[in-house]
Amino acid sequence: MAASDGWVDAAATRCRQHYHYFAEYLSPEHDGLGAQTILVEAPYVSQSFLADYADYYARGFTTYERLCKRIHFFQVAFDLPALEAALTDPATGAALWESYLGYVVVKPLPGRPIGATLLRPYAPAHDKRRVYPVCRPYEVNVLGKQLTLDSLIFQEQDNNVSACATTALWMAFHKTAALFQTALPSPYHITATTRNLFYRHGRT
DSSP, X not given: OTTXXXXXXHHHHHTSHHHHHHHHHHSSSTTOOOOOEEEEEEEEOOHHHHHHHHHTXXXXXXXXXXXXXXXXXESSOOOHHHHHHHHHOHHHHHHXXXXXXXXXXXXXXXXXXXXXXXXXXXXXXXXXXXXXXXXXXXXXXXXXXXXEEEEOOBOOXXXXXXXXXXXXXXXXXXXXXXXXXXXXXXXXXXXXXXXXXXXXXXXX
């Protein structure tokens, strides 16, 4: 399995709700994106995880890896020679790059491996009205090829540095930072700020 490593167990991952959601979202069924090719980039330096790693995981007694994997998805089927041709010949690779669906970062953490994720939204359907007002353009570098993807970032909550509300704020800040050029703090910094502002004990 593409996401498997020393911290992520493939069998356990298949039992998780996120696995089934992504499998359906990326499949050709149920209006899914129809991914046909997976490209694994490893090792990968995730800026969002690196910030949390430096502020939290690097300071603990348990040893964690700092490098991640990034799994890219494409809507067309291709092999390694076709990928190499697309990287060297823009005319040959146009269809391949246009089929890019996004990526999922796999963090080296037990139980909460899904890091920064950018995936193309569902396409318009004849019987469904779909509007995505919070999407914004992201620049994605795939093996030196610069691509643009309209989406909004997602990641699984990490109970050590960012619970559900913190993760939701982090995703929302990605939109507000693009709109208003405001700060984009890491999940750890969001959590640290709320601890300074609100009482956490002794309240009913």
